Amino acid sequence: MTDNEEALVLLIEDEAQIRRFLRAALGAHGYRLVESTTGEDGLVQAATRLPDLVIVDLGLPDLDGVDVIRKLREWASVPIIVLSARGQERDKITALDAGADDYVSKPFGVGELLARMRVALRHASSAKEPDQPTFTVGDLKVDLAHRKVFTGDKEVHLTPIEFKLLTTLVRYAGKVLTHRQLLKEVWGPPYADQAHYLRVYMAQLRRKLEADPARPRYFLTEPGVGYRLASE
Amino acid sequence: MTDNEEALVLLIEDEAQIRRFLRAALGAHGYRLVESTTGEDGLVQAATRLPDLVIVDLGLPDLDGVDVIRKLREWASVPIIVLSARGQERDKITALDAGADDYVSKPFGVGELLARMRVALRHASSAKEPDQPTFTVGDLKVDLAHRKVFTGDKEVHLTPIEFKLLTTLVRYAGKVLTHRQLLKEVWGPPYADQAHYLRVYMAQLRRKLEADPARPRYFLTEPGVGYRLASE
DNA sequence: CTGATGTGTCAAAAAAACGTAAAGAGGGTG
């Protein structure tokens, strides 16, 4: 549905054949993939790469797959899909109760696996909400998620270009951005030399967001170089 | 295993035999059960009883099970487990993408089903559940479950597209949705560039729901970007 | 002092985006 693509998937699987198979299938659907062939390594990879989804085989050479799940669940809430040759009900129940989110028996269809992955990722994305990307300096507040800008407690309306310029500055807050960098970023590469646009829109932003536009507190000019957004 | 028990389960299943079977199995594990034998009734039960989990058979006499899922997903985030005699991969993918959380093929083991139910309930409880099936801003009220819309206390009739557009906005209330997002969500991906439709239907919604359509309080335009439904 | 350059401001012109009404096209239902 949404473009949850390019999610990072950790595959813990010892059979080379299945790895190759999934590498192709997942790659074709835009997922990024990390592979492990052992449970131990899988746990390390999970901790270091922080994948969005883990697919784990139950029949690993070193650890039992269920132990991998338990160890993972000690700290991670990442969705886990079990892949297994064992179709025994007992195994399924154990794995699911250990913390797995789904269980797919081999041989499986790629389509089904992908669909179940989408379900798992759907859960993950709806679960983690408390991420409120909002930037603040002084009494200037930028709420990226809601696309809202405030000075003090008054909301200020920005046009698309104004907003894009502002967010670019926010992204590199504290650092100087050259005219060319800003123009390429906001208007696109062909406009890299239209320094005039920048002055007009910078003035616009100051007029809307600075208490005293003539004496900017936030939108600072670096003469001959570019602009900088003050940070704390 | 865990005491996720006394959860309320809605079973939508026409085969009496399976109903009897599950009634016993779930009862023995402490679940409370509501039964429906048709899709229509199932939807009504879901709206009135607000179950913690829905188990739905794909082969219902009236509606297609997948349609039941879609209708349910228009307003509810309750976990849905599909039970089906059809083991075709195509069916699984369709059901999962329609919003189901799991798919169990008949014949199935009770143990496995119970384990998958525990997984589903685990998800539901971890995901914060401020899931009131009714949304309110000012004197605009949207009852997702009953598919009804009110301004003040007068009910307003909406066409299917109008309603879907409204619910999409409701789902992301406060956030700006781009034209493309709305079009893909409401009309489907192929319509992502028909920004036209949006204006027509937005005007429609405002005419029906705003006190002064020319001065919208709820349906706000972000010129060059998209639309936003005011929140609080 | 003077002219060149980089910068800030303003406002008109041009372009793009938006709102609205209304006509045409299906698609069901009685």
Add this chain to the structure above:
DNA sequence: CACCCTCTTTACGTTTTTTTGACACATCAG
């Protein structure tokens, strides 16, 4: 078949945004 409801499409006036040009000012070098 005729009717009603909804969706699609077109047309046109209005609003908002972007672009453009003109000008003032400051700084700095010659």
